[in-house]
Amino acid sequence: MSAYLKIDHIDKSFERGGVVTDVLCDVTLTIDQGEFVSIIGHSGCGKSTLLNLIAGLTRVSAGAILLEGREVNDPGPERAVVFQNHSLLPWLSVYDNVNLAVSKVFAGRKSRAERHDWVMHNLDLVQMAHARDKRPAEISGGMKQRVGLARALSMEPKILLLDEPFGALDALTRAHLQDAVMDIHARLGNTMIMITHDVDEAVLLSDRIVMMTNGPAAHIGEILDVPIPRPRDRIALASDRSYLKCRQAVLKFLYERHRFVEAAE
Amino acid sequence: MTATARKAPIEAAAQPAPSGKVVPLGRAPVSRIDLGRIAANLARNVIPPLVVLAVLLAIWQVSCSGAGAPLPPPTQIWADSSDLIAQPFFNNGPQDIGLAWRVLISLERVSIGFGLAAVVGVAIGALIGQSIWAMRGLDPIFQILRTVPPLAWLPLSLAAFQDSNPSAIFVIFITSIWPVIINTAVGVRNIPEDYRNVARVLRLNQLEFFLRIMPSWNSSCASCCRRRRPTSSPACASAWDCRGWPSWRRKC
Numbered sequence: 007m008s009a010y011l012k013i014d015h016i017d018k019s020f021e022r023g024g025v026v027t028d029v030l031c032d033v034t035l036t037i038d039q040g041e042f043v044s045i046i047g048h049s050g051c052g053k054s055t056l057l058n059l060i061a062g063l064t065r066v067s068a069g070a071i072l073l074e075g076r077e078v079n080d081p082g083p084e085r086a087v088v089f090q091n092h093s094l095l096p097w098l099s100v101y102d103n104v105n106l107a108v109s110k111v112f113a114g115r116k117s118r119a120e121r122h123d124w125v126m127h128n129l130d131l132v133q134m135a136h137a138r139d140k141r142p143a144e145i146s147g148g149m150k151q152r153v154g155l156a157r158a159l160s161m162e163p164k165i166l167l168l169d170e171p172f173g174a175l176d177a178l179t180r181a182h183l184q185d186a187v188m189d190i191h192a193r194l195g196n197t198m199i200m201i202t203h204d205v206d207e208a209v210l211l212s213d214r215i216v217m218m219t220n221g222p223a224a225h226i227g228e229i230l231d232v233p234i235p236r237p238r239d240r241i242a243l244a245s246d247r248s249y250l251k252c253r254q255a256v257l258k259f260l261y262e263r264h265r266f267v268e269a270a271e
Numbered sequence: 272m273t274a275t276a277r278k279a280p281i282e283a284a285a286q287p288a289p290s291g292k293v294v295p296l297g298r299a300p301v302s303r304i305d306l307g308r309i310a311a312n313l314a315r316n317v318i319p320p321l322v323v324l325a326v327l328l329a330i331w332q333v334s335c336s337g338a339g340a341p342l343p344p345p346t347q348i349w350a351d352s353s354d355l356i357a358q359p360f361f362n363n364g365p366q367d368i369g370l371a372w373r374v375l376i377s378l379e380r381v382s383i384g385f386g387l388a389a390v391v392g393v394a395i396g397a398l399i400g401q402s403i404w405a406m407r408g409l410d411p412i413f414q415i416l417r418t419v420p421p422l423a424w425l426p427l428s429l430a431a432f433q434d435s436n437p438s439a440i441f442v443i444f445i446t447s448i449w450p451v452i453i454n455t456a457v458g459v460r461n462i463p464e465d466y467r468n469v470a471r472v473l474r475l476n477q478l479e480f481f482l483r484i485m486p487s488w489n490s491s492c493a494s495c496c497r498r499r500r501p502t503s504s505p506a507c508a509s510a511w512d513c514r515g516w517p518s519w520r521r522k523c
Contacts (some may be wrong), residue, residue: 061472063468063471063472080471081468081471081472081474082472082474083472083473083474085472086472087468087472089465089468089469091465093463093465093466093468093469095466095469095483095484106473106483107473110473110474110475110479111473161472161473
């Protein structure tokens with residue numbers, strides 16, 4: 007069986023002024039359709055670089071990334087990205103920000119009325135339809151991230167890439183958005199890859215957790231299966247044995263076996 | 272049950288429900304144009320410059336009233352040229368027209384010259400901001416040309432156009448285009464990487480990028496100039512600051 011997304015022995019190095027820095031070294035990973043995979047690691051371990059490679063925003067130095075058997079070489083709407091700092095265009099309303107994506111991706115495939123319905127449907131999914139005429143500056147950080155999520159979902163991506171989507175939010179807002187993402191994942195069955203540095207978030211949301219070793223030349227240290235049935239409830243999980251076991255495994259990996267060494271920077 | 276939910280019935284039981292009487296409110300006051308406030312506002316803005324003007328005129332009058340004064344005092348100027356100032360709209364043939372007509376002709380030239388500079392400057396600036404090769408090729412030449420003063424362009428322009436009107440428009444155009452080009456290029460180059468990534472994921476083409484993403488520099492700038500508040504947007508360059516200031520120095 008061929009995997010949905012296949013990351014095949016990729017290397018990534020950056021060259022600047024004749025100095026070559028290896029960021030990723032021999033990363034191999036396969037992801038099935040509908041799977042939720044988190045990538046966790048200390049800062050500077052190249053997890054964002056890995057996401058940018060999957061998004062096609064940067065090119066691999068060696069190896070290949072295949073989505074449904076086709077090589078990923080450039081960015082495209084079938085691999086939508088939810089950026090860490092939402093990246094909404096501040097001069098467009100919430101509606102227009104989503105509509106920018108919809109009218110580009112579905113130009114010629116949907117009529118004007120259908121596109122409008124699709125924009126509103128996606129805003130409804132993230133419970134932001136009430137703020138359709140607001141500018142990004144007029145809504146809260148969590149709401150912005152919801153709109154960013156709606157924009158990405160509206161592209162009907164094969165894979166949704168989340169780059170530390172909740173990193174800039176407070177704990178309560180973050181929990182709300184995690185629930186929203188879990189709900190959307192359950193309803194739509196999207197394949198999702200999320201970068202995070204939050205252990206609880208990774209265990210709560212993921213089917214598998216990919217743990218990266220420290221850079222430079224980072225690689226996948228360990229892949230952990232999270233055998234917790236869905237739907238998951240954060241309150242019930244707090245005392246769940248397998249949840250605690252997974253959590254402990256990730257913590258051990260991050261803080262015992264691959265401690266973050268500041269001096270390496 | 273949450274703490275507030277548990278507390279609520281106890282409090283409700285302890286206090287008897289307050290007996291209320293509905294008091295109808297009067298009609299909301301109709302907002303009326305407050306003449307007093309408008310007058311006060313006007314006075315605040317008009318009186319200070321008038322006072323300064325009066326003081327300056329007084330100094331001029333006093334210093335130029337002596338017998339051997341090189342310049343005439345304001346009273347002398349008013350006596351000699353009051354008819355020109357009082358009647359700005361006379362028209363006695365091609366070279367003998369009122370002040371207002373002359374001002375209008377100048378305004379027309381400025382609007383044509385600056386309008387052309389804005390269109391051409393934004394186009395060239397966008398090109399330089401987007402393309403590293405265009406910048407390398409054009410930037411050194413522009414940096415030299417922009418230092419040429421307007422008075423030096425005038426004879427060149429007159430020699431080329433052989434007529435006062437097009438050459439005046441050209442001088443306005445050529446001196447106002449540099450700030451527009453430079454600000455546009457800086458603004459476009461400073462478009463946040465995130466917005467570029469959004470455009471790349473959506474596969475926007477060059478024209479769509481120009482229309483959808485590039486407004487980051489001009490809309491943020493226009494809004495901050497309009498609202499007179501600092502903007503956090505680094506992509507803000509005041510190319511549209513059309514008052515002729517060296518606006519690339521005055522990041523808004």
